[in-house]
Amino acid sequence: MKFPESWLREFCNPPLSTQELADLLTMAGLEVEELEAVAPPFSGVVVAQVLEVARHPNADRLNVCQVDAGTGQTLTIVCGAPNVRPGIKVPCALVGAALPPAEEGGEPFRIKLGKLRGVESQGMLCSARELKLSEDHGGLLILGDDAPVGANIREHLALDDMLFTLKLTPNLAHCLSVYGIAREVSALTGTPLKTPRFTPAAVKHDARLPVRIEASDLCGRFSGRIIRNVNTAVQTPAWMVERLERCGQRPVSPLVDISNYVMFELGRPSHIFDLDKIHGGLTVRWGRAGEKLKLLNGNTIELDDKVGVIVDDEAVESLAGIMGGDATAVSDATRNIYVEAAFWWPQAVAGRSRRFNFSTDAGHRFERGVDPSQTVEHIERITELVLAICGGEPGPMDDQQLVLPERAPVTLRVERAAKVIGMPLTQAQCAEVLRRLGLEFAEEPGRLTVTPPSWRFDLQIEEDLIEEVIRVLGYQTLPATPPLAPVQARVRPEARRSSHAVRHALAALDYQETINFSFVEAQWERDFAGNERPIALLNPIASPLSVMRSTLLGSLVNVLRFNLARKAGRVRVFEIGRVFRRDATVPDSDRSVAGIDQPLRVAGLAAGPLEALQWGKPERPVDFFDVKGDLESLLAPLKPRFAPAEHPAMHPGRCAQIELDGRVVGHVGELHPKWRQQYQLPQAPVVFELEADALLQRPVPVFQPISRQQAVTRDLAVVVNDAVTHEALMQAIAAADTGGLVRSANLFDIYKPKGAVADIAANERSVALRLELLDEEATLTDERTEAAVQAVLASLGQRLGARLRA
Structure with a gap:
């Protein structure tokens, strides 16, 4: 969630500095991930008005401008921007100004008095890109007509405003708006909250759009209004564009911008249809197999009965709670609109965007829960902005309420709260916290029963209320209390060593540890493990990393390729990690999932010369017997047996299985020539992989006296x-x-x-x-x-x- 500090302070303005406010939010669980100014430091830039523009006598693409910068005299400035013209107001860097450097960490760009093609230039007219306000370099940054000539551009555009970027956990859906965050700040500081008022619009006609809701498990409330004769040819006001851009949202058109603005302001996603493109009425229902919808992002998707839709009498028009359809999108030709705000059940929206490989701000909010009680009020806010910017004639409000969430009361026991938090608490303290958070509650001795408000979907059990208490009181108030439980060290049997000891042993043999993802490419599993049916991920972080690994060798080969691409000639790496295999005999336990075996493995790879280049020994490539010797050293004092074997990843004639007490615990060998060629390796590395338990064994030495006889x-x-x-x-x-x-x-x-x-x-x-x-x-x-x-x-x-x- 990204927003400007100035917008937040319009709702709640605590007596805190920017950094203090950021620290307060972070300590309250709303982590401030990034805090930055709207624009980097620069100086000497003022509002100027272009008075005259003439063609440069010695350059076709340059103009000589006469500029009033409020200095008391007209300045001559040479400018090459294509949009320069008399009468506009633009930023002007005066002689001596310091502009942001072209590259991060560079020196500021100083404006000096100089000549361009023989004409003296007394400053520079600036684009948004030159001031590092955006990447737009198509021309000068044109300011509003009300910009005062000579004013400092930083003050005029509020460029010292700070941008907050919050990293919110899924339970903080009520903070996905500027007003929601302000409500939290008010509770944390006690500063009064400015609650917005929603004045009903004067109805100018009685037209209603028929809406039928067939799936109450998809939509619990649906509100809408027709607004006629809007003017979409107007420009979105500069103040709204500024706030949207500072929230990370690109302006599109007045109606779309208004909808997005209210979403960031109040946390309510909404949708505006072009009324004239709707055939008949609207129906809210689950999708049907075979139906298709072209979305606003240009993608055409196939639907099924797991996805909610809004349809008219002819076709599907919108993906419920996620994105509107292209067929009813507003455009410059739109004259009549239908404004919709609904409550979509979180479980009906959750995960649907990921099925189609995209995400939206609306889906992000609805799947976490949006206040169902404010749909009408938020449409009134949208109507207010539409009338102020685009004009129009609003119709009556249509509000259908089917099934709204029932908020079960949650009881907070003061004694238990004090025990969980770890410090003394009084009932008065707990009551004051709940009151500041706007939570209704009933009191009885030692207990407070809270009825969660409509905007708090996260308050479901007593621990949720305990978290709210300490969050508002402040984690810094917790006393430094040492643990009272006795600490008993776990003594490892002498016959076993830790995995850290194995790491140190491998490092002593000149191997370097790597840590790789447990999810890998499906091709690696087929090549290096012969696994045609690996465990697939439902929601991979990247499309190639789609399965869980059953061998560590693929990751090590990828590490080798990464190093070879950077001219590393000698690579010796290892990894200790878990692999994942289907096994119906594995029971469900604390450390495993039923049907999934997750053994710990140790794997290594050696490629290139046996030793680093030196004068004392001739250079030779590492071979099978070098790595076999390393394994014998690792397994000592056990006596492993190496027997010829085959492995999907290894050379069929240069591979051995490692046996301990007749049990196969791993394999060692050269990489198969087929994989060496496929993965474009200059030579075949030697690889090994074995069970970690085999390396953790460490038999206790048994004393034997020195013989008095001679051998x-x-x-x-x-x-x-x-x-x-x-x-x-x-x-x-x-x-x-x-x-x-x-x-x-x-x-x-x-x-x-x-x-x-x-x-x-x-x-x-x-x-x-x-x-x-x-x-x-x-x-x-x-x-x-x-x-x-x-x-x-x-x-x-x-x-x-x-x-x-x-």
């Missing part, structure tokens, strides 16, 4: 088939019957001859293994050691067909 090592070279894996070798050694003497086994060399070798076939290779043997109780003898080695060789031969290399 014995033996190296073996065995020939195995090329298909034999490292894991198979280790399993065969572990299965050997050595009496528990083999403490560890390591593969430290692989030999694959280039040519033919007598003892190694073409499909074989030689692997070198180092065995460490130890008996905790006794010193190993050569006989026991040799027996254990032979047991290992026997196991390798039986399980893998391995043989000792000659």
Whole structure:
């Protein structure tokens, strides 16, 4: 909600400075999001009148003007504006004036005495854009004929007025107007409120437009009036244009401007029909499938029975409570009008604009609730302005009341209010707050029963009244009371670590954390998760971000593309976040939604060189085994198993699944070549994603005394088939019957001859293994050691067909 301070002070003018008023509103729950002056600082600009205009002798597009700026002498000013002419009054920057800089943060533009094409210019005639009043640069800013020559332009146009922009929560619908905010300021400060009076217009004819309301659950009250012989060729008054522009509303035409003005003034959206374009009468009903309507914004929409409409005898003419139709819009040819103001039920308007991908000020207000008791009075206000600006002959008021909201009484218990607020309260204090807010109430000892007024849709439960009490008393009156409840720290089991510890561990491995949206593009889900049916959002913040993610990889690839576009050659990023998957077995709980599984995942991506450029090591790209090593470090002291696997996002031959105790907890691998090409990546990054719970495990170390015996090592070279894996070798050694003497086994060399070798076939290779043997109780003898080695060789031969290399 944006409005000028001067308009607010016409209704309620408290003895507060602008900043004090802004602070008061913010502390009362009406957050002042922005506070700015109507125009930036400038000086030396006055109202001037153009006396004569002559063509510049040396330039076709310049004029030499004689100007009266109230200085006592006529000034000669060279001007190139196309709309300059004798008799107009315009802003004139005198010599020495300081105009706003062309760019924010720049130096002010100083006006100096100079020559343009040989003719001396003693100032500059200004456009609205040069004064930073608007972006209009089509010509000079022409002032009204009543502008006093020589007057300071800032004072004449009230350019020191401040613009307030409020960030209102949905429960503050009664503050979506200047008068509504003034009513709040009056309650907060005790300053008298100037209540507008609505004088009924003198009826000049008896014409009425037949209106039939078929849906009382759509419209609870409908008021209207015919006004004949209006003159739409007139200009909207400058004062109204000024206020609308300072509320962020672009002026359109006199009738539209009047309707918008009353909406900002009193919070009542209304609509003005061209009466001569209405066929027969009007009917208020729900839409029907197959009906279409061309709106004022030029869009043609298809309707159904969930949308309210106003129709005449031939077609749909308006989208109820949201926007009028193009067919009955007023224009310069309009002579007779029908003014409508209605009460549309909030639940009948809520969400309808979003279905058609647009929003309106009217829909924004009606879906939050607009006072149903003032439709007639507000039409009288519109009529007053129409007659004053466009003339016309008003007819009788037609007011149909069907079903109005019933406001159930709400009881405030003083004792409970004091307990919730956290400070002592008296019943007199609570009663005074309710009285200042204009709320009717009945008192009994310790209780006040409030009947919410017609403009307060938010007062429904006791907590709403408690909020009003402390809001008016002021949050600054709350005492600094420390909590009385005992604080007990949650001690995390030693066998688990926090997600912050995982973050620190990843950062220590040179990864940087990113935080991305939980909603992503549907294409990412198909590409990186193979998810053809992701969870769709009903109301996405942007059309591409339309589904909930079931993998973090799409977001990380997008981060990589963002960095590559900015010439970042080395990217190592990670994210810890939740993913969202359909799962009918998930119950409803505090942390989840029934049928939606929301596990925490950890994902990372590494692209570019393994290390930053340096002199000590040659540069090489990061590969699968580098990232595998990072994961082993993260999972230590657990012993993960990496097995070949497939994943929709990863290279089919360079992907592994990560297993812990036989359970798959994640995947690691190069990005699939198809996605590398589709997302235009210069090389395939290595990515990983695994369950956060796997990384949070931290087994407690078990003490083992240092052995008093000395270990014995033996190296073996065995020939195995090329298909034999490292894991198979280790399993065969572990299965050997050595009496528990083999403490560890390591593969430290692989030999694959280039040519033919007598003892190694073409499909074989030689692997070198180092065995460490130890008996905790006794010193190993050569006989026991040799027996254990032979047991290992026997196991390798039986399980893998391995043989000792000659």
